[in-house]
Amino acid sequence: MQKRNYDRRIKITPDGKRTVVSFVLLVFFLIIMYLVQPSLMKPSRLITITNGQLCLLLGGIGQTLVLLAGGIDLSIGGVICLSNSIAALYMPDSIPGMILMSLLIAALGVGIGMFNGVIITRFHVQPFVVTFTVNYVLLGIALKLLPIDGGEPPARYVSGLLHNFGIFSLSMILVILILAGWVFMRRTRFVRNIYAVGCNAKASALNGIDVSKVKIMTFALSGGLAALAGLWRTAQLASGSPDAGDALTMPSITISVIGGTSMAGGMGGVVGTVVGAYILRLIQDLLTFLGAKSFWSTVFQGVFLVMTVGVCSVIDMKKGGKKNG
Amino acid sequence: MDKKLFWKKNSTTISRYFIVAILFTLISILKPGFASGSHIKVLLAEAAIIGVAAIGQTLVIITGGIDMSIPWIFNGAAMAAFAFSNTFTGADFGLVIIGILTVGFLLGMINGICVTYLGIPSIVMTLGTNTILQGAVTGLTSGSIVGQAPNILKVLSTGSFFGISVAFLFWIVLAVIVLLLLRKTGYGRALYALGNNRTVAKFSGIHVKRVEAIAYGISGMSAALAGLMLLGKTGSAYLGMGNPFQFQSIAAVALGGVAMSGGSGSYLGTVAGAMTIAVLLSVLTALNLSQAMQQVLYGIILFAAVLIATIQNSKNRSSKL
Numbered sequence: 001m002q003k004r005n006y007d008r009r010i011k012i013t014p015d016g017k018r019t020v021v022s023f024v025l026l027v028f029f030l031i032i033m034y035l036v037q038p039s040l041m042k043p044s045r046l047i048t049i050t051n052g053q054l055c056l057l058l059g060g061i062g063q064t065l066v067l068l069a070g071g072i073d074l075s076i077g078g079v080i081c082l083s084n085s086i087a088a089l090y091m092p093d094s095i096p097g098m099i100l101m102s103l104l105i106a107a108l109g110v111g112i113g114m115f116n117g118v119i120i121t122r123f124h125v126q127p128f129v130v131t132f133t134v135n136y137v138l139l140g141i142a143l144k145l146l147p148i149d150g151g152e153p154p155a156r157y158v159s160g161l162l163h164n165f166g167i168f169s170l171s172m173i174l175v176i177l178i179l180a181g182w183v184f185m186r187r188t189r190f191v192r193n194i195y196a197v198g199c200n201a202k203a204s205a206l207n208g209i210d211v212s213k214v215k216i217m218t219f220a221l222s223g224g225l226a227a228l229a230g231l232w233r234t235a236q237l238a239s240g241s242p243d244a245g246d247a248l249t250m251p252s253i254t255i256s257v258i259g260g261t262s263m264a265g266g267m268g269g270v271v272g273t274v275v276g277a278y279i280l281r282l283i284q285d286l287l288t289f290l291g292a293k294s295f296w297s298t299v300f301q302g303v304f305l306v307m308t309v310g311v312c313s314v315i316d317m318k319k320g321g322k323k324n325g
Numbered sequence: 326m327d328k329k330l331f332w333k334k335n336s337t338t339i340s341r342y343f344i345v346a347i348l349f350t351l352i353s354i355l356k357p358g359f360a361s362g363s364h365i366k367v368l369l370a371e372a373a374i375i376g377v378a379a380i381g382q383t384l385v386i387i388t389g390g391i392d393m394s395i396p397w398i399f400n401g402a403a404m405a406a407f408a409f410s411n412t413f414t415g416a417d418f419g420l421v422i423i424g425i426l427t428v429g430f431l432l433g434m435i436n437g438i439c440v441t442y443l444g445i446p447s448i449v450m451t452l453g454t455n456t457i458l459q460g461a462v463t464g465l466t467s468g469s470i471v472g473q474a475p476n477i478l479k480v481l482s483t484g485s486f487f488g489i490s491v492a493f494l495f496w497i498v499l500a501v502i503v504l505l506l507l508r509k510t511g512y513g514r515a516l517y518a519l520g521n522n523r524t525v526a527k528f529s530g531i532h533v534k535r536v537e538a539i540a541y542g543i544s545g546m547s548a549a550l551a552g553l554m555l556l557g558k559t560g561s562a563y564l565g566m567g568n569p570f571q572f573q574s575i576a577a578v579a580l581g582g583v584a585m586s587g588g589s590g591s592y593l594g595t596v597a598g599a600m601t602i603a604v605l606l607s608v609l610t611a612l613n614l615s616q617a618m619q620q621v622l623y624g625i626i627l628f629a630a631v632l633i634a635t636i637q638n639s640k641n642r643s644s645k646l
Contacts, residue, residue, distance in 0.1 A: 072448065125635045126585045128391065128448050129575075133628040136572055140620030147617065242617075250452055263446050298460030306445065306453035313444040 018260025019272040025258065026275050029282040037289055047169040049281050051162060051236055054171045055080070056251055057277040058229035060259075061178065062113075062222030063252040064273045069218040070198040070265030071127040075116060076226045076252050078138030079109050080245035083230025085142040088151025088240025098157055106227045112138070113223020117216030135249070142242040151240035161235035171232075175274060182270040194218060198265030254305045255280055257312055264316070280304075337582035337590075337637060341597035348604055356611060366490045368603045370482065373496035374558065376599035378551035378570045379577040380503055381433065381544020383595045386578050387507075387520045388537050389587025390447030394436060395548040395574050397458035398429050399567030402549035404462055407472040407562035418475050422553065426546050432458070433545020437538030447541075455571075463564060470562070478557030492554060496596075503592045516540060520587035548574075572627075577602055579631040 034041050059076045066073040083105050091101055112134065119130050163170050185191050196204040197214045205211045229248075234240060257263065258279055259272025283304070287297055353360035378395055385392045402425045409421045436454050440447045484491040507513035515536045519526040527533045551570065556562050581598030583590025605626060609619045 072446075119632065123632060123636055124639055125632065129579070129585050129631055129635075130628075132572075132575070133624055133631060137621055137624035137628065140617050140622075140624055143620065144615065144617035147615075250456060253449060253452075263449060293464065295460045295464035298463065299457050300460075302453040302456030302458075302460065305456070306439065306450060309445050309449050309453075310439060310443045313446075317444050 018262075018268055019275070022259045022272045022275040022279065026279050026282075029279055029286070033282055033286060036286065040285070040289075043167045047164060047167075047172065049278065049285075050171040050175060051169060053277045053281050054174065055229045055233040055236065055245075056248055056255065056280070057175065057178075057274060058225045058232065059248050059252040060255040060273045060277055061270050062225035062229075064256040064259070064261050064268065064270055065194065065218045066127075066222045067253075067256055067261050067263060068198045068265060068268060069194045069215050070201065071120065071215060071218065072253070072263075073113075073116070073131050073219060073222045073226075074128055074249055075112065075131040075135040075138060076222065076229075077246035077249035078135035078142070079112055079223055079226035080230040080233060080248055081142040081242055082112075082138050082145075083109060083227040084233045084245055085146040085151065085240045085242050087231050087234040088153050089146060091153045091157055091234070093154035093156065095156075098154070098160075102231055105231060106224050109227025109230075110220045110224040113220040113226075114216055116223065117219030120219070121212035121215050135246070139243060139246060146240050146242045149239060149241045149244070153234050153238060153240075158235045158238045161232065179271060179274060186269070190214075190217070195266055198267075200266075250301065250305060251280060254301070254308060257305070257308045260312075262312065262316060263309060338594045338597065341580065341582055341594050341601070345597050345600045345604065348601065352604065352608055356608075359607075359611075362488075364607075366485065366488075366493075368600075368607060369493040370490040370558070371606070372600045372603035373490070373492040374482075374551050374554045375570070375573050375577055375602055376496050376596055377499060377554060378548055379574040379595050379599055380499065380547035380592065381540070382547075382574040382578050383503075383581075383583060383590065383592050384507075384516060384540040385447070385544050386575075386583050386585060387516050387587055387590060388540050389520050389523075390440060390537070390541070391451065391575065391585075392433075392436065392541060392544045392548075393448060393451040393571060394432070394454040394458065395544065395551075396567035396569075396571045397455050397462060398432055398545050398548040399552035399555070399570055400562075400564065401458055401462045402426075402429055402552035403556040403562040403566060404466055404470060404564075406475065406478065406553055406556055408466070408470045410472050410475045414475075418477065422477075425553065426549050429549025430542045430546040433548075434538060434542040436545065437541030440541065441534040441537045451541075466564070472562070474556050474560045474562075478553055479560070480557070482554050482557030492558075500592060500596055507592060512536065512539070517588060520589070522588075573602055576627045576630070579627070579634050582634050582637070585631070585635060 030041075059080060063073055063076060086105055086108075087101070091098060116127075116131050116134055119125060120127050161170060165173070193204070193209050193214045194217075196207070196209055197211050201211050204214075230245065233245060253263075255276030256268065256273050257276075259268060259270075259274070259276035261268025261272060283300070284297060287300060292300075349360070358364065378399065382392055382395065405425050405428075406421065410418065413421050432454065436447075436451050439445050439450045480491060481495060482492050486494060507516065515526065515531045518529065518531055519533050519536055523533060548567075548570070552567060555566060559566070577598035578590070578595050579585065579598070580601050581590065581592075581594030581596070583594055605623065609623060614622070
């Protein structure tokens, strides 16, 4: 059974069929949105939504890569909080300074991710245990740096990142670049290896893939992307918070799964995750428009996560049998 | 020979008690008053709540899963008891407690059924349940409720019996029950069997899914019970009171030497783990560190503990094979 899946996944484009479902969902919710509130369907709204979702989207892409290789990263929220706190406190007010600071923060994220990956692969610890504990420590450090919400990133940093070019915003251009980058990357050996490792780590190792290295790379990328997400969040909110970003870990899994990425690894892709981020926002907007109170939105987050993962898992079980009998 | 075998089999668990003892001795030398009778009583009462919350977590981790939904089942139970204490008193409140524990069990069963029958990864399912309950409890109580901690819970958490805290005695009774369940019943053996090798367990005629789902049910019930105990201790229920127990319940199990991959470990280890955490928490508070530094240190210590436990377990396993 394993072998058949393995062949199928490698031959057909990895995120082909599964991504289609997420596009269908997106169109479905767009139509509902149009019927309920046509005034919200205009280009400027797309800018608002993209600015708002880019942080989650970056975290979600990291999560997707880790999930594809068969892991899970619960430290995304912690990295976002830490990066957000550092950027809000220490971002200098000069362009070279800003670039240097951003690079340093991104490097810090990559370092944290690599640490996760090395511990997980070297000592064979479950990914969720390591990343969950690391998340706890990171939240502590963020709280130490920034005891209460605040900090003031320079105005130029905020306006620079939130700049609009006509009907395009910088965030939209970034999303397009990410998608283009992924389409290009998908054909590279590195990304193929991620899929192979997620499908069947043993077979990959026998085929000469350095499984540990691939896994460490996915965690490193996830950490780096989460740090970038924190940098974006700093601009978007124009302040820092030591704990608010922690709530992003769960939606990062949700958008990956709506986008067709399998929790078991080896299936899915980044395009779906991007679509998933927009779907999540559309549903939240619908709820707000229907006058739901904020706690309903919390309930919904959980219901939606469980529902999407449940539906995908049942479909996968019917298709190929469950991994562990 | 028998004696040797006993030591070999239980070396992990026994070493945990040594760690608690050494940690405790060291700190009481450094900090006079730490080892006073009254402080030990407080420590044990605190360990009892962590230990009770970790009962179900131990069972779930033995199956190879994890339960992240403990905090809000815990919180929901405490809030419910707090709110109902106005209208129900005396023997009627006993029914309320039974009702709350049943609801806890059922919520856990929902986790278990979705994990086993729908194939949702346990971490995602229980995280989802936790969030749903967070929203639901917040919404239903609209932030704060008026009530009082019922006397029976106060006695359970803060009372003492011949100088020993009732909470600790209660915990010992529960621990004995759990140990008997794990060691002497078919259910316990089935739990270890499926944690070790699901396929083999299935073909040995074990109803794998049912056994696994019930473990989550027990976890929901023990979380609710721990919530009631904390309500008795603090005297009031508030939103977020269960949050520390997500990390603590997992940490108690890990510190107790239970392998995170499932199939081994014992509740006796978790008991030692819960005591270690109570001691650590008390030290970190006594050091007058800020909340943030406490969290960092606590996280690092537990990270190291989990790592050491995993390395030890994988060594034991490879030497067994």
